[in-house]
Amino acid sequence: MTNNTIEVEPAVAAELLGDRIELLRQFTENLSARGEELGLIGPLELPRIWTRHILNCAIVAPLLRPGLVGDVGSGAGLPGLVLAVARPDVNFALIEPMERRVAWLNDQVDELGLVNVTVVRARAEEVRLADPLDQVTARAVSSLQKLVPLTAPLVRPGGELVLMKGAAVDNEIVAAQKQLRKYRISLPEVLVLGTGVLSEETRVFRATVGERVPAN
C-alpha cells in the first residue's frame, strides 16, 4: 500500500476550476437554500458546505480522465455533480436510486446547464449501463467491503475505482481483502487530498479493476 499526499492549495484550485467556480457557487447556493428541506444535507453541515462538501469533492477532479465516469449514490450530487462542473471534458452517469434525489439531480443538471451528465435512477447492483465505466466514484455510500462489489462490476477491465473515504480507510482495506481479490483490484493506493488550508482533508482509495474471476 502506498500513501501519497496531494496538496491542493487555493491558487491551484482556482486555476483548476477557472470560471467554472461560479457554477460551483451557484450549485452551493442551491444546495444551501433547498438541501435541508429535501433531506439532502443536515443543518449542521450548512455553515461548512463549501469547504467540507463542495471543495472536498472538487479536489478529486484531477484524478479523473476523459471518458465515462459513474458516481454511485450521488445523493445531493456529491461528488458527481461537483466533478461534472469541474471537468466538462468528462462524461458522468450519476447513479442514485431515490426518486426525490434523482429529481433534485435532474433539476440541478438543467439549472446549471450541464451537458456532460446523465442521471440514472437505479441501485448500483441493478443498473444497466450502455457502456462500461472508465472510472467510478462514490462518497459516503458504504464500507469498501460492500462498495467494491457494488462498483467494480460497472467498470471496464483496466478502469479505476476512485472512492472517497474517511480516516478508517486502511482498516476498510484490510476487511475487504476477499472482495479486492475477487474483482482483481490491483495497485490499490490511498491518496490524501486537501491537506492545505482550502478544504477538509479527504482520503481517496484508488485502484485498477481487472478481469473478474467467475464464481465457482
Ligand SMILES: C[S@@+](CC[C@H](N)C(=O)[O-])C[C@H]1O[C@@H](n2cnc3c(N)ncnc32)[C@H](O)[C@@H]1O
Ligand atoms: C449517505 S448518502 C451520500 C450521498 C453523497 N454521495 C454524499 O456524499 O453526500 C448515500 C447515498 O447512496 C445511495 N445509495 C444507497 N445504496 C445504494 C446502492 N445500492 N446503489 C446506488 N446508490 C445507493 C443513497 O440513496 C444515498 O443517496
